[in-house]
Amino acid sequence: GENVEQHPSTLSVQEGDSAVIKCTYSDSASNYFPWYKQELGKGPQLIIDIRSNVGEKKDQRIAVTLNKTAKHFSLHITETQPEDSAVYFCAASIGGSARQLTFGSGTQLTVLP
Amino acid sequence: NAGVMQNPRHLVRRRGQEARLRCSPMKGHSHVYWYRQLPEEGLKFMVYLQKENIIDESGMPKERFSAEFPKEGPSILRIQQVVRGDSAAYFCASSQGGANEKLFFGSGTQLSVL
Numbered sequence: 110g111e112n113v114e115q116h117p118s119t120l121s122v123q124e125g126d127s128a129v130i131k132c133t134y135s136d137s138a139s140n141y142f143p144w145y146k147q148e149l150g151k152g153p154q155l156i157i158d159i160r161s162n163v164g165e166k167k168d169q170r171i172a173v174t175l176n177k178t179a180k181h182f183s184l185h186i187t188e189t190q191p192e193d194s195a196v197y198f199c200a201a202s203i204g205g206s207a208r209q210l211t212f213g214s215g216t217q218l219t220v221l222p
Numbered sequence: 223n224a225g226v227m228q229n230p231r232h233l234v235r236r237r238g239q240e241a242r243l244r245c246s247p248m249k250g251h252s253h254v255y256w257y258r259q260l261p262e263e264g265l266k267f268m269v270y271l272q273k274e275n276i277i278d279e280s281g282m283p284k285e286r287f288s289a290e291f292p293k294e295g296p297s298i299l300r301i302q303q304v305v306r307g308d309s310a311a312y313f314c315a316s317s318q319g320g321a322n323e324k325l326f327f328g329s330g331t332q333l334s335v336l
Contacts, residue, residue, distance in 0.1 A: 115264075143324070152226070152313050152327035153265065160322075198264055209278060210325065212257075212264030 111136040113201050115213025122189050123221050130216045132199035133181040139201040142182045143210070144173060147196045156197075157184070189220045224249065226316050226328035227296075234334045241301040241308070243331045247316030254297040255325060256282075256289060259311040271297060272319075301333075309335045 112135040122128045132142075140161035145153035159166045159173045159182065166173050170189075175182040186193055196217050200210040227246040235241050247254050252273055257265040267281040271291035282289065286304075291297040301308055311332050315325040 113264075145327070150329075152228075152329045155324055155326065158324065200264075208270060208323075209267050209281075210265075211267070214264045215262070 111139055111201055111203065111211040113199060113211050113213045115199050115216060117216060118214065119217045119219070121219045121221060124189060124191060126189055128184075128186045128189050128193070128218055128220075130184045130197055130199070130218070131181060132183070132201075132213050133179075134201040134211075135180070136201070136203060137177075137180065138203045141202045142173070142175060143200050144171075144184050145198045145200065145212075147198065147215075149195075153198060186218075189218075191220050191222050194218055194220045226251075226314055226326055228312075228314050228328035228331050230331060231329065232332045232334070234336060235304050236336050237305055238303050241304050241333055241335075243299040243301075243312050243314075243333070244296040245299070245314030245316075245328060246296040247314075248326055251316035251318050251326075253317045253319045253323070254291050255315040255317075256297075256299050257313045257315065257327075259313060259330070261310075265313060268299075304333075304335045306335050309333055 115132045143158035146156045147153045170187045172185040196215045198215050199213040202210045254271045256268040259265045269282045269289045270278040286302045288300045311330045313330045315327045317323040
């Protein structure tokens with residue numbers, strides 16, 4: 110089955126700096142890659158996703174890039190703010206849908222004021 | 223438009239008791255997924271249901287665990303004869319299906335087995 114590895118497990122940045130989280134996946138058939146933000150005591154919230162027919166997608170301060178050849182995708186957050194502090198999860202699934210997502214192990218992002 | 227609603231938020235059970243976790247999907251969503259999250263780990267897929275049908279239960283243990291999504295009412299994840307290892311956060315997600323479906327998660331039920 111699919112295996113998703115996520116790095117780093119913890120990341121601290123100064124407010125205003127950029128943060129980058131990287132994930133690799135094992136199954137070349139995977140073609141849907143969402144990113145979720147989970148705050149303490151809450152469920153994961155979808156923040157951005159990308160499908161394999163594009164290489165990059167941006168939404169304000171958040172962007173995701175996908176390299177299908179290398180089987181890795183990354184989350185980029187620019188101009189970080191303290192409210193960006195949370196655990197971020199990447200995920201991958203086959204078939205282009207959200208069915209049976211395989212999640213990475215998460216990255217604890219801390220934005221220092 | 224209410225999001226995915228899960229209850230209870232916290233559930234404490236003694237070993238051997240039954241746990242029932244409920245999930246009401248977002249309005250207009252007919253697809254429900256259950257995931258389990260152990261401390262400091264990612265979410266693990268358990269089961270995928272549509273109204274009155276289990277579509278994929280490949281991630282759910284064969285014994286003691288069952289799930290349903292009846293025609294009326296919430297989806298239920300049922301764990302019989304709970305053991306300490308069942309302690310985890312259980313998240314429900316819903317979607318409207320289709321080629322471009324997106325999953326939206328509830329706030330989860332934290333199950334603690336004493």
